[in-house]
Amino acid sequence: MQVVTTIEEVRAARRATPALSWGLVPTMGALHEGHLSLVRRAREENARVGVSIFVNPTQFNDPTDLVAYPRTLEQDAKLLEAERVDLVWAPPEEEVYPPGFQTTITVGEVAQPLEGAARPGHFQGVATVVAKLFNVFDPNRAYFGQKDAQQVAVIRQMARDLDFDMEIVACPTVREADGLAMSSRNARLNLAERRAATVLYRALIVAVDAWDHGERDADRLRALLQNTLTTERLARVDYVSVADPETMQEISGKARRALLSMAAFIGATRLIDNMLVGDQ
Ligand code: AMP
Numbered sequence: 001m002q003v004v005t006t007i008e009e010v011r012a013a014r015r016a017t018p019a020l021s022w023g024l025v026p027t028m029g030a031l032h033e034g035h036l037s038l039v040r041r042a043r044e045e046n047a048r049v050g051v052s053i054f055v056n057p058t059q060f061n062d063p064t065d066l067v068a069y070p071r072t073l074e075q076d077a078k079l080l081e082a083e084r085v086d087l088v089w090a091p092p093e094e095e096v097y098p099p100g101f102q103t104t105i106t107v108g109e110v111a112q113p114l115e116g117a118a119r120p121g122h123f124q125g126v127a128t129v130v131a132k133l134f135n136v137f138d139p140n141r142a143y144f145g146q147k148d149a150q151q152v153a154v155i156r157q158m159a160r161d162l163d164f165d166m167e168i169v170a171c172p173t174v175r176e177a178d179g180l181a182m183s184s185r186n187a188r189l190n191l192a193e194r195r196a197a198t199v200l201y202r203a204l205i206v207a208v209d210a211w212d213h214g215e216r217d218a219d220r221l222r223a224l225l226q227n228t229l230t231t232e233r234l235a236r237v238d239y240v241s242v243a244d245p246e247t248m249q250e251i252s253g254k255a256r257r258a259l260l261s262m263a264a265f266i267g268a269t270r271l272i273d274n275m276l277v278g279d280q
Pocket of ligand 1: 026027028029033034035038143144145146147148171172173175182183184
């Protein structure tokens with residue numbers, strides 16, 4: 001496994017293997033089983049696997065979140081080596097955003113609600129850095145987690161609109177044994193918060209269970225999410241949503257299929273989670 005820092009080194013590795021398929025897994029590091037599930041899928045489907053590790057400052061709307069974000073490059077490299085990754089790109093900030101950098105990508109409607117509304121500028125930062133990653137790696141396939149469902153929708157839209165010639169692969173959310181979706185931010189929870197954090201999963205299960213018993217009314221599904229979250233004293237709800245999985249617009253009346261999603265603060269840590277219901 002090669003670990004490199006410059007764009008030129010990534011391009012050289014890619015140019016040396018023009019006939020081989022490449023899979024790219026973009027990450028911000030502090031790797032866990034969720035990230036590794038993407039890496040394993042990429043390993044199965046491609047001759048070469050590249051992983052980027054870059055805590056992208058432009059997608060953080062909250063400066064304290066950026067400072068507190070865990071950075072564990074050495075441990076990450078060990079985990080990736082064990083997964084037989086070919087190339088890791090861990091650039092310093094100036095390599096991605098050199099002095100004078102002044103271009104951003106703004107995706108439209110699909111990026112506006114939910115995480116887009118709660119975190120101004122977030123998806124501009126994501127779309128811009130992912131476009132750069134696509135240009136640097138020129139992968140055949142790029143792998144993203146369904147845990148960040150709106151991110152997948154935003155990147156699909158961007159790839160379609162800007163003619164990126166690659167497959168965008170969405171992989172299922174990997175969870176802890178008690179249902180909590182794995183996240184690098186979970187490490188910041190204290191013991192009581194860690195216990196409380198399962199309320200996101202529990203709220204989704206309540207709503208999915210209602211769906212399975214025939215509930216289709218979007219308002220009632222939202223109320224089930226909200227009411228379950230508010231049973232947890234340590235949780236503060238940011239939003240709950242029952243939205244169209246492609247457009248991310250809220251559904252009114254009856255749903256045929258939906259993305260159930262939410263964001264909540266558990267103490268000072270903001271967590272998100274989601275599940276899809278109906279025919280996808
Ligand atoms: P991050 O390092 O948080 O930017 O995540 C990098 C990629 O891993 C993104 O595509 C995430 O959606 C994905 N990911 C993060 N957590 C999980 C999880 N629990 N299950 C599946 N994918 C995940």
